[in-house]
């Protein structure tokens with residue numbers, strides 16, 4: 213997968229992809245990420261990329277010309293499966309969106325800044341608008357990094373057995389169960405016996421039940437459209 217991220221603040225994306233799993237994904241040749249400075253496509257000597265809003269009001273608006281030049285230049289190089297705009301009024305990002313995007317080959321992510329982009333950019337170029345939650349960030353860069361991280365770790369081969377995405381929260385519609393490591397007892401706090409038993413079927417059953425309990429307690433909304441098999445860890449979406 214290749215991801216191009218277009219931004220007016222490329223420095224904000226200097227390091228998120230240079231560590232841990234995302235770095236390994238790049239090294240293994242499974243993902244490549246390029247950060248593109250929108251100012252390189254600006255019009256005029258001032259390298260202007262934003263202007264006052266027609267009709268007045270506080271805040272600047274990202275102009276259509278640099279964005280059009282940038283996207284059209286990038287489209288000469290590759291065909292994008294999605295051109296995504298990061299914006300607080302987009303569809304809320306979730307694991308099913310991450311799963312769907314992880315199947316794509318080429319993504320372009322445009323980061324909004326200031327008051328956002330001229331509406332005509334959205335009409336002409338954008339195929340998907342994503343918010344990472346009901347709060348407003350200073351720009352779409354950190355949100356783009358969140359989306360890229362969630363998507364890249366799902367590409368087959370990026371995670372190994374120890375970090376497998378199959379047991380993540382949300383992957384089967386449930387929150388993940390509690391986890392423990394050594395020591396088996398810390399200041400009187402014991403790890404549940406079943407996890408030390410070596411009995412795989414019992415451990416799976418405990419984990420499934422703990423997942424359901426945790427989801428009921430913390431996110432009952434996730435259970436509303438689900439029917440679960442008899443503690444065998446299977447789930448069937450209605």
Ligand code: ADE
Nearest residue numbers: 298299343344348349355
């Ligand atoms: N840009 C500013 N806030 C955002 C959010 N919550 N999600 C995506 N992009 C944003």
